[in-house]
Amino acid sequence: MTAPAEAARRPLPTGFVDDLRLLFGDRLQLGDAVRLQHGSSETHFSPVLPDAVVFAHSTEEVVALVKLCTAAKVPIIPYGAGTSIEGNTTPVGGGVTVDLSEMNAIVEVNVEDLDCTVQAGVRREQLNEYLRDCGLFFPIDPGANATIGGMASTRASGTNAVRYGTMRDAILRLRVVTPDGRDIWTSRRARKSAAGYDLTRLMIGSEGTLGIITEVTLRLHGIPEEILSAVCSFETLAGAVETVVQAIQLGVPLARVEILDDVQMKAVNRWAKLDYPELTTLFFEFHGSKRYVQEQVEAVGELARSNGGGAFRWSNLPEERSKLWRARHEAYYAAVGLRAGAVGWPTDVCVPISRLAQCINETKKDLEDASIPAPILGHVGDGNFHVIFVIDPDRPEEAAEAERLNGRLIERALAMDGTCTGEHGIGLGKQDWLLAELGQSVSVMRCIKQALDPLNLFNPGKIFPFEGPVI
Amino acid sequence: MTAPAEAARRPLPTGFVDDLRLLFGDRLQLGDAVRLQHGSSETHFSPVLPDAVVFAHSTEEVVALVKLCTAAKVPIIPYGAGTSIEGNTTPVGGGVTVDLSEMNAIVEVNVEDLDCTVQAGVRREQLNEYLRDCGLFFPIDPGANATIGGMASTRASGTNAVRYGTMRDAILRLRVVTPDGRDIWTSRRARKSAAGYDLTRLMIGSEGTLGIITEVTLRLHGIPEEILSAVCSFETLAGAVETVVQAIQLGVPLARVEILDDVQMKAVNRWAKLDYPELTTLFFEFHGSKRYVQEQVEAVGELARSNGGGAFRWSNLPEERSKLWRARHEAYYAAVGLRAGAVGWPTDVCVPISRLAQCINETKKDLEDASIPAPILGHVGDGNFHVIFVIDPDRPEEAAEAERLNGRLIERALAMDGTCTGEHGIGLGKQDWLLAELGQSVSVMRCIKQALDPLNLFNPGKIFPFEGPVI
Numbered sequence: 007m008t009a010p011a012e013a014a015r016r017p018l019p020t021g022f023v024d025d026l027r028l029l030f031g032d033r034l035q036l037g038d039a040v041r042l043q044h045g046s047s048e049t050h051f052s053p054v055l056p057d058a059v060v061f062a063h064s065t066e067e068v069v070a071l072v073k074l075c076t077a078a079k080v081p082i083i084p085y086g087a088g089t090s091i092e093g094n095t096t097p098v099g100g101g102v103t104v105d106l107s108e109m110n111a112i113v114e115v116n117v118e119d120l121d122c123t124v125q126a127g128v129r130r131e132q133l134n135e136y137l138r139d140c141g142l143f144f145p146i147d148p149g150a151n152a153t154i155g156g157m158a159s160t161r162a163s164g165t166n167a168v169r170y171g172t173m174r175d176a177i178l179r180l181r182v183v184t185p186d187g188r189d190i191w192t193s194r195r196a197r198k199s200a201a202g203y204d205l206t207r208l209m210i211g212s213e214g215t216l217g218i219i220t221e222v223t224l225r226l227h228g229i230p231e232e233i234l235s236a237v238c239s240f241e242t243l244a245g246a247v248e249t250v251v252q253a254i255q256l257g258v259p260l261a262r263v264e265i266l267d268d269v270q271m272k273a274v275n276r277w278a279k280l281d282y283p284e285l286t287t288l289f290f291e292f293h294g295s296k297r298y299v300q301e302q303v304e305a306v307g308e309l310a311r312s313n314g315g316g317a318f319r320w321s322n323l324p325e326e327r328s329k330l331w332r333a334r335h336e337a338y339y340a341a342v343g344l345r346a347g348a349v350g351w352p353t354d355v356c357v358p359i360s361r362l363a364q365c366i367n368e369t370k371k372d373l374e375d376a377s378i379p380a381p382i383l384g385h386v387g388d389g390n391f392h393v394i395f396v397i398d399p400d401r402p403e404e405a406a407e408a409e410r411l412n413g414r415l416i417e418r419a420l421a422m423d424g425t426c427t428g429e430h431g432i433g434l435g436k437q438d439w440l441l442a443e444l445g446q447s448v449s450v451m452r453c454i455k456q457a458l459d460p461l462n463l464f465n466p467g468k469i470f471p472f473e474g475p476v477i
Numbered sequence: 478m479t480a481p482a483e484a485a486r487r488p489l490p491t492g493f494v495d496d497l498r499l500l501f502g503d504r505l506q507l508g509d510a511v512r513l514q515h516g517s518s519e520t521h522f523s524p525v526l527p528d529a530v531v532f533a534h535s536t537e538e539v540v541a542l543v544k545l546c547t548a549a550k551v552p553i554i555p556y557g558a559g560t561s562i563e564g565n566t567t568p569v570g571g572g573v574t575v576d577l578s579e580m581n582a583i584v585e586v587n588v589e590d591l592d593c594t595v596q597a598g599v600r601r602e603q604l605n606e607y608l609r610d611c612g613l614f615f616p617i618d619p620g621a622n623a624t625i626g627g628m629a630s631t632r633a634s635g636t637n638a639v640r641y642g643t644m645r646d647a648i649l650r651l652r653v654v655t656p657d658g659r660d661i662w663t664s665r666r667a668r669k670s671a672a673g674y675d676l677t678r679l680m681i682g683s684e685g686t687l688g689i690i691t692e693v694t695l696r697l698h699g700i701p702e703e704i705l706s707a708v709c710s711f712e713t714l715a716g717a718v719e720t721v722v723q724a725i726q727l728g729v730p731l732a733r734v735e736i737l738d739d740v741q742m743k744a745v746n747r748w749a750k751l752d753y754p755e756l757t758t759l760f761f762e763f764h765g766s767k768r769y770v771q772e773q774v775e776a777v778g779e780l781a782r783s784n785g786g787g788a789f790r791w792s793n794l795p796e797e798r799s800k801l802w803r804a805r806h807e808a809y810y811a812a813v814g815l816r817a818g819a820v821g822w823p824t825d826v827c828v829p830i831s832r833l834a835q836c837i838n839e840t841k842k843d844l845e846d847a848s849i850p851a852p853i854l855g856h857v858g859d860g861n862f863h864v865i866f867v868i869d870p871d872r873p874e875e876a877a878e879a880e881r882l883n884g885r886l887i888e889r890a891l892a893m894d895g896t897c898t899g900e901h902g903i904g905l906g907k908q909d910w911l912l913a914e915l916g917q918s919v920s921v922m923r924c925i926k927q928a929l930d931p932l933n934l935f936n937p938g939k940i941f942p943f944e945g946p947v948i
Contacts, residue, residue, distance in 0.1 A: 118831035197827065198634060203682065256699065451673050454679075455674075457925060
């Protein structure tokens with residue numbers, strides 16, 4: 007992926023940096039290292055440097071920044087942990103990146119209401135550590151130790167979504183700074199509401215193009231009495247997927263169910279010195295009372311057996327569970343580790359679960375002749391899976407090959423009534439695919455973008471092509 | 478509630494009715510009876526007649542109608558079953574009401590994917606009857622046998638929301654005709670997606686002001702092996718609410734839990750000739766395997782006992798369950814039946830569950846001196862409850878009293894971080910309260926309305942005050 011033409015950048019107006027310094031003091035950073043960090047993603051996108059980086063400490067500061075940027079017509083890009091798999095935070099039009107990671111206060115926890123309010127920069131693991139003593143947890147786990155604000159912006163989900171939903175479901179309300187400098191709450195703290203348009207859900211997944219999220223109220227869950235993990239290998243991919251489909255139809259509330267293909271299992275064994283069978287493998291987690299978990303395990307065990315599954319390795323002890331899940335948690339690094347000096351080029355589709363086995367099988371067939379390794383893993387309960395192309399960054403033909411294989415994968419998913427992204431977002435990487443997927447709906451999205459951000463200053467060039475700010 | 482000034486109405490342009498007739502033939506209705514039916518709600522709002530009513534049979538017809546109305550600048554109001562508790566379908570600016578109730582085809586059911594696609598006019602009970610043979614059900618139950626399109630438009634929920642969520646959660650995607658005459662699907666059929674703005678959720682709850690919903694893809698659930706209902710009276714309201722709070726914290730997946738206060742229980746006994754204790758009462762439903770339901774019942778039984786609950790009356794047989802739930806299902810008619818010739822003036826707030834007992838108790842105290850009966854019932858698991866003011870329609874001072882009591886109720890709920898409507902919507906009745914609740918967020922909503930419907934022809938005067946179409 008080459009960076010968009012730098013020609014589109016305008017130099018910052020005279021005096022603008024001085025104004026920024028007045029606001030942020032030494033929390034304004036202009037050095038190359040910090041700008042490079044904030045212009046990069048964890049995947050294959052080429053870095054583009056923002057003109058400046060500021061570290062915000064309050065919503066009021068974000069409001070002041072937005073007013074300053076609006077007056078000077080300078081783009082503004084919110085930034086959390088910077089995972090940014092689709093280049094979601096790459097500042098293609100330059101401007102100011104506002105890093106929210108220092109806004110990391112847990113504002114309040116309402117144990118009786120099973121909710122909490124946090125600043126956008128709070129990280130997932132930090133939150134769960136804090137909540138442990140209350141007997142509560144926040145279930146969404148996209149893998150990376152992302153910020154809550156970043157997860158909201160990309161509508162993240164991950165391994166627990168099959169039971170607990172995605173960020174769309176996990177969020178009760180947002181505090182957002184809009185492009186016209188308003189500081190709004192999108193909703194009250196009640197569990198449900200029919201009061202006007204659902205601005206909460208409009209902002210979730212809008213990747214910073216409609217507003218900057220500064221606080222989030224989250225739904226929480228009681229830590230289950232029993233958590234049991236299990237791993238099971240299957241003779242065929244279809245058998246693994248069918249086991250999950252049948253379990254869901256039976257109403258078994260699987261807390262996690264992840265699929266890793268044979269290529270990914272090989273990578274994992276090599277990376278973490280494990281000895282799993284190098285076959286399609288399901289990783290399960292069951293939550294509930296001891297009795298109910300036992301009932302779930304029995305039901306799923308029976309389904310697995312009848313679908314060609316092998317023996318279950320299982321554990322309910324925290325340390326053993328971590329060991330069991332290690333193969334899944336390190337899958338991305340294991341994949342990238344297949345080649346020295348390689349980078350990961352991960353992609354993400356989601357199809358109706360009835361089409362999942364077919365979609366993965368056809369994809370594996372398409373990958374057979376590829377010159378680059380391409381393990382597959384996914385959140386099988388949602389119909390969502392990833393291919394990680396492992397490319398040599400110095401060989402542009404490999405990126406081109408990944409791009410072609412990715413295109414065929416997405417066409418396949420769309421033909422099955424699926425989506426070009428289950429959880430990574432559109433960012434820079436999937437704008438054409440968004441059009442292919444939703445057609446005229448994209449015009450409605452652009453109409454909303456135009457209405458709320460007429461100057462096109464909020465993370466311009468994401469979701470929709472970069473056209474430069476309106477000047 | 479008096480109807481807005483009819484002065485705001487413009488006569489239909491010359492030739493417009495002829496154009497409508499060309500499109501709809503004898504499915505165009507101009508008679509007073511049909512117009513009155515479509516201008517009325519099931520509650521206390523005065524009727525306002527639309528200029529014409531058409532019965533659409535396809536999305537293509539709705540597109541043609543929208544183009545015709547846009548060219549002639551005539552308002553257009555979608556209509557399903559017409560429950561319209563907050564006057565959501567009252568055509569305050571005149572225009573054409575498009576009745577979608579004859580678009581009642583079940584388009585497809587995907588058993589493996591646990592989803593189905595239906596036309597907007599399909600009714601909830603019709604759908605569940607159809608699904609029974611597949612072993613599936615659609616859980617959202619707002620009481621009325623509403624259309625799926627209407628339920629989507631008001632973001633309805635009801636008795637099962639505590640376990641299965643609201644229409645926000647139940648819908649995978651919508652087919653929508655936009656004010657500029659586009660026929661769009663808001664999303665693909667995959668379970669989750671991070672592809673662009675969440676137009677599905679933006680349309681859900683927008684009450685026909687942003688688009689006309691013509692088809693809906695719904696998530697379904699497997700019919701549980703065991704369904705068990707139970708009724709339990711409590712010495713105190715706090716004890717009843719505390720039982721539910723503790724059950725939710727324990728992770729008991731209550732499928733339904735409804736609260737009826739002493740006044741409502743009196744009404745119900747009288748209406749349906751039942752003999753329940755006239756105390757605060759909880760109606761429960763448990764779903765799951767036989768063993769798991771047993772475990773849930775034991776857990777909740779213990780909590781109820783420790784919170785001053787009496788004996789459980791319970792049943793798992795369909796007929797007995799219906800009998801048990803009769804008191805809840807007929808609550809609205811029982812309430813209105815407290816006075817001969819009366820009408821119901823129902824209202825709806827939702828607060829964080831930790832504040833629910835206090836909110837209901839303070840409301841009951843406020844109602845003590847009221848001259849009109851005002852039973853309370855609600856979806857206690859969500860923190861959502863209703864007061865049904867039972868007024869004499871010929872005594873305007875009673876409507877005024879209901880309005881005052883309602884105002885104090887909403888102020889109380891807002892002060893507890895609650896919302897002015899958990900599930901009825903804003904319609905005509907709660908526009909000022911929406912502003913009180915969300916302040917500047919409402920400007921963002923209006924900005925979206927203005928962008929998508931610049932002529933203000935889609936259900937004008939709902940959610941926001943009537944200002945007439947742009948001419």
